[in-house]
Amino acid sequence: MGFAGLFTAPKAKRGDSIAQAYEQFRREEEAWRIHFNGQQRQWRTPHGVIINVDSPGATFLHPWLCNLGPDNTVLIRQGRINLQPARIDGVTLDGKGADGAAAEIPTFQIPKEAKPNKDLESFVCAQVEIDLKTGKMVEVEKSPVTIVHLASPDSIYRDGGSLAKNQYGIRPLACVVWSDEKTIDRLEQIAMFDYTHEFKPSGTKNGRGRHFFWV
Amino acid sequence: MKSLSAKAFNALVASRRANRLVEIKQEPAADWAHPWQVGLSYTEKTGWKAMIRPGFVYHLAATLPVTGDDGKTKDVPLTRRPEWPLTNFRDIGPAAQPISLGTSGDTITATFETVPKYFAYLGVGQPPVIAGDGLNPVQTGTEAQKRTERLLKACDLVLYQDHAATQGTVQVSDPSTGRIVSVDASFVDTSSHKLRPYLKQTARYVPPQPNADAFTAALNGWEDAARTERHLVTIYFVSPPGVGNATPLDSTWTPYVQHHVWWNLDHATNVIGNPLNVQPLRLIVPLAGGVAQPLIDVLLGILNDAASTLAQFLSNQRYVGKFWTA
Numbered sequence: 228m229g230f231a232g233l234f235t236a237p238k239a240k241r242g243d244s245i246a247q248a249y250e251q252f253r254r255e256e257e258a259w260r261i262h263f264n265g266q267q268r269q270w271r272t273p274h275g276v277i278i279n280v281d282s283p284g285a286t287f288l289h290p291w292l293c294n295l296g297p298d299n300t301v302l303i304r305q306g307r308i309n310l311q312p313a314r315i316d317g318v319t320l321d322g323k324g325a326d327g328a329a330a331e332i333p334t335f336q337i338p339k340e341a342k343p344n345k346d347l348e349s350f351v352c353a354q355v356e357i358d359l360k361t362g363k364m365v366e367v368e369k370s371p372v373t374i375v376h377l378a379s380p381d382s383i384y385r386d387g388g389s390l391a392k393n394q395y396g397i398r399p400l401a402c403v404v405w406s407d408e409k410t411i412d413r414l415e416q417i418a419m420f421d422y423t424h425e426f427k428p429s430g431t432k433n434g435r436g437r438h439f440f441w442v
Numbered sequence: 443m444k445s446l447s448a449k450a451f452n453a454l455v456a457s458r459r460a461n462r463l464v465e466i467k468q469e470p471a472a473d474w475a476h477p478w479q480v481g482l483s484y485t486e487k488t489g490w491k492a493m494i495r496p497g498f499v500y501h502l503a504a505t506l507p508v509t510g511d512d513g514k515t516k517d518v519p520l521t522r523r524p525e526w527p528l529t530n531f532r533d534i535g536p537a538a539q540p541i542s543l544g545t546s547g548d549t550i551t552a553t554f555e556t557v558p559k560y561f562a563y564l565g566v567g568q569p570p571v572i573a574g575d576g577l578n579p580v581q582t583g584t585e586a587q588k589r590t591e592r593l594l595k596a597c598d599l600v601l602y603q604d605h606a607a608t609q610g611t612v613q614v615s616d617p618s619t620g621r622i623v624s625v626d627a628s629f630v631d632t633s634s635h636k637l638r639p640y641l642k643q644t645a646r647y648v649p650p651q652p653n654a655d656a657f658t659a660a661l662n663g664w665e666d667a668a669r670t671e672r673h674l675v676t677i678y679f680v681s682p683p684g685v686g687n688a689t690p691l692d693s694t695w696t697p698y699v700q701h702h703v704w705w706n707l708d709h710a711t712n713v714i715g716n717p718l719n720v721q722p723l724r725l726i727v728p729l730a731g732g733v734a735q736p737l738i739d740v741l742l743g744i745l746n747d748a749a750s751t752l753a754q755f756l757s758n759q760r761y762v763g764k765f766w767t768a
Contacts, residue, residue, distance in 0.1 A: 238740070245445075246445060246446050249446050249450070249454070249555075253450075253452070253454055256454060256458055256461075256684070259458075259461065260457075260461045261461055261463060271460065272464075273456070273459065273460050273461065274459060274460070274464065274475070275460065275461075275463065275464030275465075276460070276461060276462070276463055276464060277464050277465045277466075277467065278463070278465070278466045278467065278470065279467045279469055280466060280467065280468050282468055282469060282470060285473050285474040286474070287474040291613045322563060322704070324616055342738070346519060347479070348503075348519070348521065351503050352501075379501075380501050389614065399500065401502035402496070402498065402503065402521055404521050404522075415496045415498075415503070415521050417498045417501065418706075418768070419706070429750050436620065436709075439708075440708065440768065441708070441766060441767070442767055442768065
C-alpha cells in the first residue's frame with residue numbers, strides 16, 4: 228500500500244478560498260488519526276498519543292503446567308513419569324485414547340466435596356502405581372500414571388521422597404491455594420519437568436518403602 | 443462556509459495535536475518468574491522488603507517469619523505472599539568489616555570479602571587496608587576515588603529443612619577380660635523442629651561444617667546437624683557515588699538480586715523412621731597401647747568383622763539430609 232491514496236487534498240494555489248482549503252484539510256485530518264487496533268495500549272492526552280507495545284511475554288510451556296478453569300477444573304499440560312504419559316480416565320492429557328486414537332483433551336475435576344488442609348492448601352498430584360512384588364510401574368493398560376487430588380500428600384513427607392504405605396507414589400504438581408474452606412483462590416505450580424521414578428522398598432519388616440522422583 | 447471561524451480552526455488544531463504520535467514505548471517482556479524469585483520494594487516506613495515467589499520442598503511451600511500487629515511472630519507460607527522486611531546486612535568494600543584477623547609477626551593481617559567484579563565495574567570501592575598496629579583501618583584509594591566510589595551492602599536468604607538427627611557417645615572400658623568399646627546413639631532433641639521448610643535472612647551465610655566422618659565419630663562421638671540448608675539468594679545494594687560509610691540504606695540505593703536456586707526442591711534423609719531400635723553397639727577389641735589405639739585398629743580394618751559391624755552401626759544410626767531439584 229502506497230501513500231498516494233492517503234493524501235487526497237489538492238495542493239492549494241494562490242487565490243484559493245481559505246475556507247475551501249480548510250474543509251479539505253479537515254477531511255484529510257480525520258484519516259490521519261490513530262486508531263486503536265487492540266494490539267497495543269494507547270495513552271491519549273490533549274498533547275498527543277503515547278502507544279505502549281508489549282513485548283512478547285516469556286512463556287514457559289513446561290510439562291504438568293496447570294491452569295485453573297471454571298467449576299474447579301484443572302487443565303494440565305502433558306507430563307510423563309518414566310516416559311509414561313499421565314492419563315485421566317484412560318485418556319492422555321494431550322488427548323489420546325488407550326488405542327492411540329485422538330480424543331477430547333481431558334480436564335481434571337477437583338472433587339466437589341474436596342476440602343483444603345488446615346493451612347488452606349490442597350494439591351493436584353500425579354499418582355504412580357507400582358507392583359509391590361517387582362517395584363516397577365504396573366502395565367500401561369492399567370494407566371500407571373494418573374491425576375489425583377489430596378489435601379495433604381503425607382504428614383511425614385520430610386523424611387524424604389514421596390512416602391507411601393501402599394503401591395502408590397505421589398508427585399505433587401500444583402498447590403491449590405484456598406481463600407476459605409470452600410473457595411479456591413488460585414494454583415501455584417510445583418512440577419515443571421518430566422520425572423524419573425524409582426521405588427525403594429523398606430529394608431526392614433513392616434517398614435515403609437519410598438517413592439523417589441527426580442528430573 | 444464563506445469564512446473560516448477561529449473556533450473551527452482551533453478545533454482542527456486541537457484535534458491534530460491530540461492525535462499526533464508523541465511516543466511509542468516498548469514494554470519489557472514479563473520474564474518468566476521462577477520459584478524462589480525475589481522481588482524488592484521500598485517504603486519510608488518499612489525500608490526494603492522482599493516478596494518471594496513461592497518455592498516448594500516436595501509439596502510444602504517454605505515459610506518466613508512475619509510479625510503481626512500484635513507483635514507476635516508466626517511462620518507464613520510463601521503461598522500467602524508475605525512481605526519480608528530486610529534487616530540484616532553486611533558491608534562489602536570500603537565500609538566492610540574484616541571476615542577474619544590474624545597476625546604475622548608484629549603485623550596484623552585482615553581478610554575482607556572480595557568485591558564481586560560486577561560491582562567493582564559499577565564503581566564500588568575496595569575494602570580498607572589495615573595499617574600499622576591494625577587498630578586504625580585505612581581506606582585505600584585517592585581522595586578523588588573516594589568522592590566517586592560507591593558502597594555495597596548485601597544479605598543472604600537461606601532455606602532450611604529440619605530433620606531427625608542423632609548424637610553418639612563412645613566409651614572405652616578395660617575389664618580384665620578384654621577391652622570393650624561401647625557406642626551409644628540417641629536422637630538430638632527435635633521438639634522445636636518445624637515440619638515445613640523455612641527461610642531465614644542473615645547478613646552473611648556461612649555453610650555449616652560437614653558431619654563428623656565415621657573415623658572421627660567412632661573415636662570421639664558425634665552430633666549430626668538436625669537440618670539441611672541451602673543458600674537461596676544474595677541481595678546486593680549499591681549506593682550512590684561518593685556517600686559516607688555510614689549512609690543509611692534507603693531508596694537511593696540500587697538493589698541487585700543474585701539467585702542461587704531456580705527450581706523447586708525435594709528433600710530426603712538417608713534413613714527414615716526410627717532407626718534407634720537396637721541396643722548400643724559393644725565391641726571387644728584387644729588390648730593395645732593407648733585408649734584410642736584399639737578403635738583405630740578397628741577402623742583401619744585390622745579386625746574386619748568389628749570394622750564392618752561398626753561401619754554398619756554408624757550408617758544405620760546417623761542422618762544426613764539432602765536437597766535435589768524436583
